[in-house]
Amino acid sequence: xxxxxxxxxMKPALAICFIVVGLLVGGARPExxxxxxxxxxxxxxxxAYSLITLxxxxxxxxxxxxxxxxxVSVLIAMSDEIYQLFLPGREADPIDFVxxxxxxxxTGLCLYRYQAxxx
Numbered sequence: 117x118x119x120x121x122x123x124x125x126m127k128p129a130l131a132i133c134f135i136v137v138g139l140l141v142g143g144a145r146p147e148x149x150x151x152x153x154x155x156x157x158x159x160x161x162x163x164a165y166s167l168i169t170l171x172x173x174x175x176x177x178x179x180x181x182x183x184x185x186x187x188v189s190v191l192i193a194m195s196d197e198i199y200q201l202f203l204p205g206r207e208a209d210p211i212d213f214v215x216x217x218x219x220x221x222x223t224g225l226c227l228y229r230y231q232a233x234x235x
Contacts, residue, residue, distance in 0.1 A: 132171045158215040165193055165219040173227050182231055186224035193217065 172185035193216035197208040 132168055132175065158211065161212050161215040162219040165189060165216040166223045168192060169220050169223040170227070173223075180231075182224050182227040185227065186220055189220045189224075190217065193220065 169185050169189040172188050173181055176184045193213060196216075197210075197213050200206045200208045
């Protein structure tokens with residue numbers, strides 16, 4: 117049975133949707149604010165946004181898909197921190213955003229180098 121290549125790109129996109137919805141819905145509970153202590157909470161942010169960037173990279177096809185993956189990941193990170201401003205018991209943390217951006221930037225750089233080597 118032949119595989120439609122568009123379906124291969126949809127699987128990572130669906131995984132991202134589940135991750136983002138999990139972050140937004142699960143993070144809406146006040147008890148989630150103290151779930152992990154420093155520095156493990158920053159490591160969790162780093163891991164999550166690195167994974168989001170990687171999955172987005174798999175989802176986008178094209179020559180410069182690392183740029184699209186990084187751009188969308190930054191938008192998701194910004195949305196997450198802004199969303200936390202409006203949640204009772206939660207607060208937007210600039211250090212979390214820096215951790216997100218660091219993960220996105222390093223993952224994007226690795227993907228850029230990978231694509232450069234592959235071409």
